Amino acid sequence: MATLDDPAVKALVDAPNHAVISTVNPDGSIHSTVVWQEVVDGALHVNSAVGRRWPSNLDADPRVTVVVLARDNPYDYVEVRGTATRTDGADEQIDRLAKKYIGQDRYPFRREGEQRVRYVVTADRVRHEKQG
Numbered sequence: 001m002a003t004l005d006d007p008a009v010k011a012l013v014d015a016p017n018h019a020v021i022s023t024v025n026p027d028g029s030i031h032s033t034v035v036w037q038e039v040v041d042g043a044l045h046v047n048s049a050v051g052r053r054w055p056s057n058l059d060a061d062p063r064v065t066v067v068v069l070a071r072d073n074p075y076d077y078v079e080v081r082g083t084a085t086r087t088d089g090a091d092e093q094i095d096r097l098a099k100k101y102i103g104q105d106r107y108p109f110r111r112e113g114e115q116r117v118r119y120v121v122t123a124d125r126v127r128h129e130k131q132g
Contacts, residue, residue, distance in 0.1 A: 004039050004042055006128065008128055008130065009078045012068050012077070012078050017071055018071075019066050020067045021064060021066050022064065033054055035048065036100070044120070044123065045087075045119065045121070046084075047116060050117055058086075065081045076129070079125070080125070083121070083122050084120065084122075085119060085120055090116035090117050090118035
């Protein structure tokens with residue numbers, strides 16, 4: 001099994017590669033959406049806003065799968081399965097992610113009154129695949 005510290009995996013998650021996060025809806029179906037991600041202290045972290053579907057799902061059921069895909073080759077990806085826990089530092093993190101993904105010092109899409117939330121994923125499994 002791979003780890004987030006493996007050189008090829010680290011290269012994927014450290015680059016501005018988008019991720020798809022999948023969570024469990026209240027009716028048991030799966031909800032997937034594109035997110036920004038980063039690895040901090042060896043764990044995958046993601047960020048969103050209160051009121052959006054996937055954070056609400058995680059608050060009810062912490063099981064999660066996150067797939068990070070290479071921008072230039074979607075067949076080079078890392079899958080992280082585990083559980084997610086809310087943690088501090090969402091406002092600072094979204095600004096770091098804005099710098100990583102769009103080259104801006106501050107997140108420009110924040111809405112008035114928006115409350116950011118940050119989750120750390122405790123990995124049960126990390127899998128890296130690369131073709132092409």
